[in-house]
Amino acid sequence: MFQLRFTTLVEAPLTVAFDVARSLGRPWPHPLQEVVSERPWRDVHVVAPGRGWRTLVHTRSFTATAAGTLVEEQVDAEAALPGWLGRLVPRRRVARAMQAHLDAYAAAAARRAQEVTQVVGAALVDDRQRVLVAQRGSGPLAGLWEFPGGKVEPGESEVSALVRECREELGVGIAPEAFLGEVPLDGVVAGGVPGASTLRLYGGRIIAGELVAHEHSELRWLGPDELEGLAWIPADRPLLPAVRDLLARG
Numbered sequence: 001m002f003q004l005r006f007t008t009l010v011e012a013p014l015t016v017a018f019d020v021a022r023s024l025g026r027p028w029p030h031p032l033q034e035v036v037s038e039r040p041w042r043d044v045h046v047v048a049p050g051r052g053w054r055t056l057v058h059t060r061s062f063t064a065t066a067a068g069t070l071v072e073e074q075v076d077a078e079a080a081l082p083g084w085l086g087r088l089v090p091r092r093r094v095a096r097a098m099q100a101h102l103d104a105y106a107a108a109a110a111r112r113a114q115e116v117t118q119v120v121g122a123a124l125v126d127d128r129q130r131v132l133v134a135q136r137g138s139g140p141l142a143g144l145w146e147f148p149g150g151k152v153e154p155g156e157s158e159v160s161a162l163v164r165e166c167r168e169e170l171g172v173g174i175a176p177e178a179f180l181g182e183v184p185l186d187g188v189v190a191g192g193v194p195g196a197s198t199l200r201l202y203g204g205r206i207i208a209g210e211l212v213a214h215e216h217s218e219l220r221w222l223g224p225d226e227l228e229g230l231a232w233i234p235a236d237r238p239l240l241p242a243v244r245d246l247l248a249r250g
């Protein structure tokens with residue numbers, strides 16, 4: 001039995017990293033069968049018995065970071081060959097195949113990321129450790145609450161998009177701070193396929209101007225205990241623990 005681990009940072013949001021990984025398949029001569037799939041967090045494949053392996057389990061997990069998606073892979077395998085041949089030869093073969101595969105994969109995911117519209121949001125915190133939330137005034141999500149922000153334009157960085165959106169929507173200058181997390185968006189954003197786009201949330205502070213709701217029907221400053229009870233856009237809920245942690249940190 002041997003175990004190999006690989007870590008790759010892909011310059012792409014979660015869902016893109018996951019979808020591209022799946023469309024490229026696996027670097028094995030034998031087809032693997034999927035046994036777990038939790039888009040876009042994790043998948044697990046195994047090789048069918050009688051394919052030269054006693055066991056082969058390939059597990060991948062995808063984690064959002066400020067720099068992109070961290071892809072962690074683990075291969076647990078036992079070849080059918082006995083003795084040192086069974087340990088050494090397959091291990092080298094798997095390691096070589098994985099490394100070649102991962103380079104091609106990272107490049108393909110970064111290319112695909114350019115084609116998918118992303119959304120950025122700002123969790124703006126004030127001196128009393130409250131966060132600014134905004135109610136959508138129109139469209140299919142009217143009446144629901146969200147973080148100020150919007151779509152990243154082609155060629156624009158996420159941080160520039162955040163600053164621009166907060167100026168347009170709220171009339172304020174902001175300083176973006178820590179990356180807080182990422183969630184897939186259920187709907188179709190900018191004509192893309194369902195679930196392809198993600199919302200990436202950053203902490204931040206207002207550094208200039210007076211708040212005005214230019215596009216939202218209402219703005220509110222809320223403390224950590226008031227977040228859960230709000231009628232959020234459903235996609236945002238998984239981000240609330242990270243926002244509460246941010247408020248608790250002070």
Ligand SMILES: Nc1nc2c([nH]c(=O)n2[C@H]2C[C@H](O)[C@@H](COP(=O)(O)OP(=O)(O)OP(=O)(O)O)O2)c(=O)[nH]1
Binds near residue numbers: 145146188189
């Ligand atoms: N800003 C923001 N958008 C969110 C959140 N959660 C969520 O699902 N969304 C979705 C709603 C929209 O489909 C998309 C953001 O689009 P938007 O309409 O705010 O973007 P935008 O300001 O660039 O809009 P536009 O130029 O196309 O009018 O992301 C959130 O917390 N904040």
